[in-house]
Amino acid sequence: MWAVINRKHSFNISHKLQEHILYMELTSTSADIKDFIFQYAKNFSENNIDSTTIYLQTSPVWDQNEEAKIQLKNYANDVDDYHRKFLAHLIDDEQFWKHVQDTLVIMMEKNQECVFTVSDEMGNQIHQDCAFYIKPLINILSRNYDYYLLLLSQKQVSLYRGREAKLFEINVPDMPINMDEIMEFDDPEKSIQNKTSSKTGPGLSGAMIYHGHGAYIDAKNDNLIRFCTSVDNAASQKISSQNTPLLIASDIKTYSIFSKLSKIKGILNQYVRLDKRSLHPDLLGKRAWEVMKEIQQQDINDEISQNLQKLEYEKSSRNSQEVLNKAYYGQVDTLLVRPEDELKVNIKMENGLLKAERINNGSNNNITELTNYTAINTLKNGGMVYSVENGKQLDSPLAAILRY
Numbered sequence: 001m002w003a004v005i006n007r008k009h010s011f012n013i014s015h016k017l018q019e020h021i022l023y024m025e026l027t028s029t030s031a032d033i034k035d036f037i038f039q040y041a042k043n044f045s046e047n048n049i050d051s052t053t054i055y056l057q058t059s060p061v062w063d064q065n066e067e068a069k070i071q072l073k074n075y076a077n078d079v080d081d082y083h084r085k086f087l088a089h090l091i092d093d094e095q096f097w098k099h100v101q102d103t104l105v106i107m108m109e110k111n112q113e114c115v116f117t118v119s120d121e122m123g124n125q126i127h128q129d130c131a132f133y134i135k136p137l138i139n140i141l142s143r144n145y146d147y148y149l150l151l152l153s154q155k156q157v158s159l160y161r162g163r164e165a166k167l168f169e170i171n172v173p174d175m176p177i178n179m180d181e182i183m184e185f186d187d188p189e190k191s192i193q194n195k196t197s198s199k200t201g202p203g204l205s206g207a208m209i210y211h212g213h214g215a216y217i218d219a220k221n222d223n224l225i226r227f228c229t230s231v232d233n234a235a236s237q238k239i240s241s242q243n244t245p246l247l248i249a250s251d252i253k254t255y256s257i258f259s260k261l262s263k264i265k266g267i268l269n270q271y272v273r274l275d276k277r278s279l280h281p282d283l284l285g286k287r288a289w290e291v292m293k294e295i296q297q298q299d300i301n302d303e304i305s306q307n308l309q310k311l312e313y314e315k316s317s318r319n320s321q322e323v324l325n326k327a328y329y330g331q332v333d334t335l336l337v338r339p340e341d342e343l344k345v346n347i348k349m350e351n352g353l354l355k356a357e358r359i360n361n362g363s364n365n366n367i368t369e370l371t372n373y374t375a376i377n378t379l380k381n382g383g384m385v386y387s388v389e390n391g392k393q394l395d396s397p398l399a400a401i402l403r404y
Contacts (some may be wrong), residue, residue, distance in 0.1 A: 031145035031163055033116055037134055038141070044131065052079050052108040055395035056123045062098040069097075072104075075126050083108045090115070107132045130347075130368045131376055136340060138375060138387040144301045148239055149288050152250040153260060153274055156181040156225075159235050159279070162247070165289040167281050175234035179227045221257075228258040236263045247288055249274055255332060270295055294352035304386050307334050308393055310401050318396040320370060325354050326402055327374045330381035334401040335374065339387045341397040343370040371397055 054075050058068045069091050076087040090096055103122045107114040139205075146341075149160040149167060157180050159241035160167040176182050239246060245263055248255050249272035259267050272287050284384070310316065317323050326332050345356040347368055356370055359377065375385045388394045 004100075005205040016384070018215060030118075031138050033118075033137065033142070036114065036374045037137060038379060040132060040134075040314065041376050044376050044380050046138040047199075049105070049109050049130060050080075051129050051132050052083065053127045053129070054104075055125045055136060056104040057121065057124050058097075058100040058102060058134060058204070059119070060101050060105045062094075065097050065100065068104070069099075071124055071270065072321070077401050078128070079128065080107065083113070086113055089385075101296045105137070116339050125370065127372075128367075129372070131373055133369065133372050135337065135369075135372045135375060137338070138337070138339075138385050141379070141385060142303065143293075143296050147288075147292055148244055148330070149272075149280070149284070150231075150246060150248050150250075150258075151274075152228070152254055153279065154254070156279060159238060160285075162285065162288055162292075165285040167328045169253065169281075170238055170239050172234050174237075175231050176227065179223070183223065183228055206287075215349055218371040224228055224254060225257055225261065228254065228261060232258065232262045232264065239264055245292075246271060247291060249284060268295060268381055298388070304336070304388060306403060307336060307386060308388070310334075311336075311399055315402045315404070316400060318399045320396065320398045321356060323398040323400040324356055324374050324377075325369065326400055327377040327381070327383070329381075331382070331403050332383045332400045333380045333403045334389050335378040335383055336394055336399040337375055337385065338397055339389065339396055341371050343397060344368075345370045345373075347373065367377065374398055 006300075054072070056068055056072055056075075058065050072087055072091055074092075076084045079087065086244075087106075090106075099117060101117045101119045103118045103120060105114075105118060105122075107116075114132075117385040122136050133286060135316055145164050146163045151160070157175060158171045159172050159175065159176055161170055161251045162168075237358040243266070245266045245268050245271075247268050248258060250258070251274055254269075255271045270291055272284070293378060311318070317326065323332065323335070327335065341357075344359045346359060348355045348357065378385050
């Protein structure tokens, strides 16, 4: 999981930095990082601001970061005096190191310092550029972090709005709180019969699984269908967005029945398997996000494969100079980059076109990394960016599917 520690210039790491730094909630998610990157790209301009981006390998065990602190001291030698002091305060703040995960990401320029901690390993690297170096973070931009989660147990029913591993319960007035509430509307004799039979069903390995294709359904399953129908009638009134997926947390029988009869669009074909512990919202949220990440990573891989195929038959370009200009002028719909490429160039404007020249003779005027710079301009103009990992068939540093 990712978390944002801070994002703005004035934030507070500890009392000694009150005038300089402002802590954000440590419970912020990678969705916040995604929002930050999009906002940064949207406001990106050709202002030649010197930017430094540091990726630092760290440990979630706070007292095992001595090597990381030494590495950060070495990186501090390469920045200006103002930010050298900023990094020195980070290094000395023990409370700060208690919140890091596997990688610390530090972005610094004249008017802001942004510090993120992420659970992915990205190694040690420093980039000094006219823009923040966002390429290692590109893959999170394709994910949809919002979803609905329906906890559908015979003992408990709840509807949540999820964002990553955080769950926010939604009040649904007409939704039953459990199956017993449905049974109360039966006549007393039937209610007793159904409640007695339900004690023998859940959790037994021999319980029948309903497939929805004319299979025999006993009285207990009839009650389960009525239960699922009642939940669906109420939940469908609250789930208004057709584009937000619904994840079910349930046992396989209840999930199968609900997904067959529901009027709700966007029910996912995977579910969260319930046990006694997973009824707690914190653990339920973690398990839900694990399932969502797996589903979305497969979706991203499929989208990358489709975009690689589109390069062959749609209007596209693999010419780096052309793609650079198309991105700058908002003509790139989808950009594909290779994460391993590091192409340092000088960017110049000549006759209305950007020209990228490889660095030579120690030139340091408007130095940038070509693929990173092109990615930022693609995002600025509403395009999508994908990072194509090693082994994929991308034969150039930059490839773009064009809008027109």
